[in-house]
Amino acid sequence: MLSPALILLACFYFAPVALTTAFAFTDMSTATGIGTGAYVITPNTLRGLQDEGLPEDVAAQVMAETYIVDRAGLDAAVAAGMDEGFVADISARLTGRAYDSARDFIRALRELPNAPRSPRAITAAAEIFGRSALNRRFETREELAEALAIATPEGAIETREQLLDASYTGAVFTTENFRRLATQRETGRVLLNTLFYVSATLAIFNVGLALFLAITLFYLPKGLMGVFGTLWLLPRITPLVLYAILWKWFTWEGGFLPILAEQVGLPSFNYMKGSVVTAWITMISLNGFIGASFGLILFSGALRTIPMQQLWASEVDGATRWQQVRRIILPQMRWPILFVTTYQTMSLLASYAEIWLTTNGGPGRTTTVWALEAFRTALFNYSGNLEYGLGSAMALMLVIVGFALSLVYLRLFRFDELVTRPRIEF
C-alpha cells in the first residue's frame, strides 16, 4: 500500500536531490546541454589554449586545412554526384597526394583533363577532399583523436590530450562553482540580502505582527474577531498571481499609493521598483502579510488552550492587560513562537515566487535573495545562457540548510510520541 507513494517520492524528491547534488559539481549550462556532449575544436578553443601555452605550430597545424586524396574522399566525391571522368582523373593522377593549402590543390585539380570549367565547381570539388579537425563535430573522443593524429602527426601526446579536453562541449565535473561562489563579491551581497529579508520579515510580520493580532483578537468580541481573522486570512488563500497584481496596483505609478501620495503632496513614484528603501518595504510587507496569517492561526489556537482561570485570577489581583500579556500569555507562547520561527525561516529562505513576480530582486539587484538568484541562474534569465551547474550549487546550499532546519523541527515535534507501534500484528 505504501509503494505508489514511495515511487512518486523517489522520483520527485530523492532524484531531484541527487541530481542537484551531482550537477552542482559540473559546469553544465545551456551551452553544454543536459546529457552528454560532443567534441568540437573551434578557433576560440585554440585561442584559449594558446594563452595557456599551446605551441604555435601545433595550433597552426590544427587550424590549417589539409587536402588528402584518398579512397574515402573519392567515394564522397562520387556520392556528391561529381562528373565521373573528373573523379577518374583525380583517382588516377592524384591518389595519395596531400596539399597544405586550398590554392595548391585547386591548381592541381584545374590541370586535370576532365576538370569542369567553372571555378565554383572546382572549389566545391576541392572541399570534398578537405580534412580539418577544426569546426567539425566528433561524437566520441577517439574520432577526434584520430583526426588530430592526422593533422599534427608530430604533436606531443600531452598537447593532443589537452586539445581533446578543451574541445569537449558537454558538461565536465568541476568544483569551480563552489570556488566561484566563495570568491565572488556578489555572493556576500546576496547573502546579506537574504539574512536581512528573512530576519526582518520574521521579526516584524510572521512573529511580531502575528502575535499582536492573535492577542488583540483574543481580547476583542467574537464578531470583530471573525472579521479581522478572515481579512488576515485573505493573503494566504488568494492565488499568488492575483496577490502580485494587487500589490502592483497598490504600489506602481498610476496605482493607489502613488496617486494618494500625489494628492497629499508626497513624492510619488513606482514604490515597488523605484527606490531601494521602498522596494524593501514592499517586498517585506507583501511576504509578511502572507506569513502573518500562518502565525495568527497557530497562536490563536495556542491562546485558546491557556486556562481562563489564570487570567481571571490575575484580574482579581488587579493586573493590567499588559501585565497579563507579559506575565501569563507570552511565557506560555514560547513553544508556538519557536515552532513558527523554525518553520517560517525555512519557508522564507526557500520561497521566491512572490519576489519573482513583484520586485524581481530590483531595483538593480538590491533585493535579490539567495533562492531567487539560484532560480534565475539555473532556470530563468534573460541572457539566455542558463548555468545549471552554478544554479544547482546554489540550490544545494538551500537544500542542506532546509534539511538541517527540518531536523531541528523534527526535534521540536517530540517525534517518539508519534511512532507508537501498531496493535494488530499482520
Added chain:
Amino acid sequence: MTRNFATLPLLLLLIVISLPLTVMYGFLILDTFTDAPPGELWPDRFTLEHWRFLFDGGEIGNVWAAAGNSLILAGSMTVIVLTVSTTGAYALSRLNLPFRRFFLAGVLVMHAFPSVTLLIGVFFVLNLTGLYNSMIGVILVKSSLMLPFGIWIMKGFYDAVPWEIEMAGVQDGASRFTVWRRLILPQVKPGLVALSVFSFLDGWGEYLLPRILAPGSDMEVLSVFLNELIAADQLGFNFNLFKSVGVFYTLPVVLLYVIFQHRLMNIFGGGTKG
C-alpha cells in the same frame, strides 16, 4: 472578564494596520464594476465592461479554456494525492511495516522540507525523462510535492480512529483490506474532504510549476494566463480588467473556503498544532 483596559485604542491600531489589506481587497471588488478617471482614486461610473471577457475572448483570449486546464491540473492532482496518501498513510499508521520508524521520520522531514528548493533538480529529472514541457509532468511533480503533507495529515486522522473498530472487524473474519475499506475509510472522511479541498486549492493556485516546467505546453492554466496578460503590453495597464479576471480566477477558491471553512482550519499550517 472585567474591562480594566480600554479596547478602543487597540481597535484603532488594529484598523490602521489592516488598512492596506482592506484597501487592496475593497478596491479589488469595487474596480471590477466601475471606472475611475485617470489620476483619481474614486470611481465615478458603474460599468460591466470589465466582465466582457467572459463572453468575448477577442481581447484577451479564451478564459474558459484556461479555466478548464486549471481544472484538469487541480482535479487530477487531487485524485493522485488523495489515493496515494490515503493508502500510504494507512500503511504507515496501522501496518507493522519493516523500517516504519524510518519512513515516518522521512515523511515528516519531507513535510517540513521546503520543496521549492527542489525545483532545479525536478527540472533535470523531467528533462532526462522527457516529461519536460508536458502537463503530465507538472501534475506528477505537483502531486508528489504535496504527498508528504497528505500522508502526514491522513496519518493523523487514522491515528485517531480507535483500534477497537479495527479489531472487531478482524475478529469477525474480515481481511485487513476489507476492514480498511469498509470500516476505517468512513471514519476518516473528514480528513479525506479536507485533504481533497486543500490539494485542489493548491493545484488551482499553482503558478510556478506550470510556468517553469511546461512553458511550451498547449495547456495554459489560468494562473499563467493571468500573468501573461500583465506581461503583454498591448493592453496597457488595465488593472480593472486584470482584477476582473483575477476575481473570476479566485471565485472558486473563495467558494470552497466558505463551504469548508471549519474543516480546513483544522489542518491549516500542516495540521501542526505546535
